[in-house]
Amino acid sequence: MRHALDCRCAGLGFCRHKSLTRSAFVEAENKKDASMAKRYALRMDKPNSCTIIDVFTGQPAEFEKKMMIGIKTRRAEKIAGELNLQDAKRREEAGWES
Structure with a gap:
């Protein structure tokens, strides 16, 4: 996973998504944005x-x-x-x- 390019947390020095695969991360983001x-x-x-x-x-x-x-x-x-x-x-x- 190329985490630094895929994550909104990139550049903050920490991330809660590190254990997620890219597809799991995208799925989590889609659920978060589902109401929009x-x-x-x-x-x-x-x-x-x-x-x-x-x-x-x-x-x-x-x-x-x-x-x-x-x-x-x-x-x-x-x-x-x-x-x-x-x-x-x-x-x-x-x-x-x-």
Whole structure:
């Protein structure tokens, strides 16, 4: 497991996730985020290649002025998570339920 790259605790000098495998860690994170509506999701194009889509429009997402098409899976997971977090903050600030 490449813990320092996969964990939100990276850089803190300690971590409660060290005993988890990557898949168990991802599952735990998904359960934690289950109450939040997710606007962005991954669509597998081919092995280790994803497109991040906006589930409301069905169109590829844009991140840092680039269309998120044909991205390596691990990077796509991180970007989709960041986009979903940004969307949740926008909804909260606007007073919308997630």
